[in-house]
Every structure is written in C-alpha cells, then in structure tokens.
Amino acid sequence: MPESEEATVRLAQRGDREAFRELFERHRDPVYGYVRQMVRDEDLAADLTQDVFLRAYRSLPRLKAPGAFRGWLYAIAANRVRDHWRSPRLDALSLDASADDGSGDVMVADPAPGPERVAVREGLREAVAAAVEKLAPERREVVVLHHLQGMDVRAIAGMLGVAEGTVKSRLGRARADMRRHLMGWMEE
Amino acid sequence: MPGARQDSSPGVCARVREWLPEYDYGGPGWWRRRQAARHLAQCPGCARELTALRRATALVEALPREVAPEGLWDRLEGALALERARPARSHSPRRRMPALAAAATAAVLAAGLGLRAAWQPEEPAVAVESYVQSHLALSRSRPLSPGAGYDAMVLLTAGTSAR
Numbered sequence: 643m644p645e646s647e648e649a650t651v652r653l654a655q656r657g658d659r660e661a662f663r664e665l666f667e668r669h670r671d672p673v674y675g676y677v678r679q680m681v682r683d684e685d686l687a688a689d690l691t692q693d694v695f696l697r698a699y700r701s702l703p704r705l706k707a708p709g710a711f712r713g714w715l716y717a718i719a720a721n722r723v724r725d726h727w728r729s730p731r732l733d734a735l736s737l738d739a740s741a742d743d744g745s746g747d748v749m750v751a752d753p754a755p756g757p758e759r760v761a762v763r764e765g766l767r768e769a770v771a772a773a774v775e776k777l778a779p780e781r782r783e784v785v786v787l788h789h790l791q792g793m794d795v796r797a798i799a800g801m802l803g804v805a806e807g808t809v810k811s812r813l814g815r816a817r818a819d820m821r822r823h824l825m826g827w828m829e830e
Numbered sequence: 831m832p833g834a835r836q837d838s839s840p841g842v843c844a845r846v847r848e849w850l851p852e853y854d855y856g857g858p859g860w861w862r863r864r865q866a867a868r869h870l871a872q873c874p875g876c877a878r879e880l881t882a883l884r885r886a887t888a889l890v891e892a893l894p895r896e897v898a899p900e901g902l903w904d905r906l907e908g909a910l911a912l913e914r915a916r917p918a919r920s921h922s923p924r925r926r927m928p929a930l931a932a933a934a935t936a937a938v939l940a941a942g943l944g945l946r947a948a949w950q951p952e953e954p955a956v957a958v959e960s961y962v963q964s965h966l967a968l969s970r971s972r973p974l975s976p977g978a979g980y981d982a983m984v985l986l987t988a989g990t991s992a993r
C-alpha cells in the first residue's frame with residue numbers, strides 16, 4: 643500500500659467522505675474483480691461489491707492498523723462472498739446466478755489485435771476463464787487472490803484465517819486442475 | 831552413478847510430480863523441495879511438467895482485469911446516506927434481511943461448519959500484525975494493466991507447447 647494510502651485511511655476513519663471515496667476508487671475494480679471471479683454473475687458481483695464497501699465504511703473506525711487496509715478490505719470481501727454462498731436467497735437478487743450465465747464471454751477486448759490472433763486469444767481467454775470457474779470455490783478463491791490480485795501466501799492465509807500450508811496446498815491443487823483443464827491449449 | 835540412476839527412475843518421477851503443483855508456492859516441505867529441485871535439474875520430463883503447470887497459472891495472470899460497473903459509487907453513496915439517516919445498523923436497502931439476523935445466521939452456520947472466526951461478517955478476525963508485516967509484499971503486487979502480456983502469453987502458449 644502506498645504510504646499516502648495509510649494517511650487516507652486515517653482520514654476516512656475520522657469520517658472524511660472524500661478520503662473514503664478515494665479508497666473506494668482505488669480498490670473498487672480489484673475488489674469487484676475478486677467478487678466477480680467468485681460469484682460469476684455481474685449484477686450480483688456489483689451488489690456484493692457495494693455491500694463490501696458499505697461494511698468497510700461501517701467497520702473502518704475500528705480498524706486498528708490503517709496500513710493493513712487492503713488485506714482487511716479483502717477479508718471483508720471474502721466474508722461477503724462466503725455469506726452469499728451460505729444463503730444466496732437472502733441476497734434479494736433479481737438475477738439467479740445460474741450455471742451457464744455466459745460468464746465465459748470475453749471480458750475486455752484489447753485494442754486493434756490482428757484478426758487471426760483475435761480468434762486464438764478470445765478462444766484461449768474463454769478457456770482460461772472457464773477453467774478458473776471450474777475450480778472448487780476454495781481453490782478458486784486462492785487462485786484469484788494470488789494470481790490475479792497479487793497477494794502472497796502469507797497474506798492470504800492471514801486473510802482467510804487458515805494455515806499457510808493450506809493455502810499452498812489449495813494453490814497447488816488449483817494449479818494442477820488448471821493445467822489439466824488447459825492441456826489442449828498448451829499441448830495442441 | 832547409482833544416485834543418478836535412482837533419481838531418473840519412474841517411481842521417483844511419479845513422486846516428484848505429486849509435489850510439483852505446490853513447488854512454486856513454497857510447498858511441500860523443504861526436504862521434498864530439495865529432492866524435487868535435484869530431480870528437476872536432471873529430468874527433462876518433470877521439468878517440462880513444471881513448465882506446463884506454470885504456464886497454466888500464467889494464463890490466469892494474463893486474464894484482463896475486471897472493471898467495476900459505472901455508478902457503483904452513486905449506489906454506495908445512496909446506501910450510506912440511508913445508513914446515516916437511520917442510526918440503527920442495517921444493511922443496504924437492497925437487502926431483505928436485517929444485519930443482525932444475517933450476522934447471527936452466518937455465525938450459527940459458521941459454528942456448525944466449524945469455520946474460523948475470520949468468516950464472521952463485518953468483523954474479519956484479521957491477524958493485524960501479520961497484515962502489517964505482509965503489507966509491503968501486498969503493495970508490490972503486480973500491475974493490474976488490462977490484458978497486459980496476453981499477446982506474449984498466447985505466443986508463448988502457441989509457440990512453445992510441450993512436445
């Protein structure tokens with residue numbers, strides 16, 4: 643976390659709305675990205691992300707280590723996702739997160755790629771996204787946190803309240819799953 | 831050399847391959863890691879397998895980063911305004927369940943499932959000190975540039991596939 647963020651967190655803890663907004667702007671995409679990978683449905687991910695920041699806002703005055711804001715925020719996000727998994731019907735959703743919701747679609751198009759590369763890349767992207775979705779939730783969670791959000795094993799363990807060995811083991815199993823799912827793409 | 835012959839045997843390969851998925855993450859214990867490292871230095875097959883495992887997660891890392899939908903702040907601000915208007919704690923207006931009931935339900939479920947306190951809503955039982963310590967590592971996370979490196983990854987994948 644940049645040094646200035648700690649100062650921003652302290653300001654937000656004292657009720658500074660602009661400071662909280664700055665934190666929101668800085669973290670909304672990664673938090674949304676994490677939640678989206680975990681629940682797949684876009685609208686649901688937006689709802690849950692909003693809720694994550696709402697919970698963060700409420701609990702922020704009680705955060706004792708402002709320098710640990712990012713990990714703390716992700717812990718809230720992980721809790722929120724777990725809450726949803728436990729009781730999805732309580733989330734008052736307009737959309738049902740069905741098994742096939744088209745979330746294997748290409749998420750963002752790169753500008754001006756060559757035509758033949760587009761096909762390969764989009765197909766591969768879909769395959770990779772689908773492989774992530776196929777992972778068991780506990781494995782997907784650590785893969786997203788480590789490989790997409792850049793958290794190290796220790797931080798993830800602290801955040802999830804599990805042993806570091808558990809995180810390593812889940813990452814390893816996920817990597818083996820991914821390798822199996824993507825075998826066709828890697829070995830022609 | 832007897833040692834070398836033993837290291838190349840199919841039994842050793844099978845054992846090392848069980849350890850390979852965790853290898854880059856600091857698993858599976860220092861002794862096995864040492865054995866695996868020695869074996870990898872002399873077994874092209876297992877080295878290729880490790881490369882394939884790395885490639886699989888490199889592809890995940892190359893996925894474009896998600897962008898939150900527009901208007902999320904406005905929604906949040908609305909929820910915050912409601913919150914301030916109502917001193918009693920409650921969830922956002924989109925939720926049907928009061929916060930306390932949700933928390934109680936989650937707590938009961940968490941207890942039933944034997945889950946750790948880290949999963950209680952709103953108050954993550956974070957090991958604050960460990961966060962402070964890991965803070966530097968977190969801040970050095972990879973840049974989240976959308977789609978960055980994906981072309982290279984495609985070429986890498988298409989052009990250097992294991993034979």
Ligand SMILES: [Zn+2]
Binds near residue numbers: 842844846877
């Ligand atoms: Zn071998």
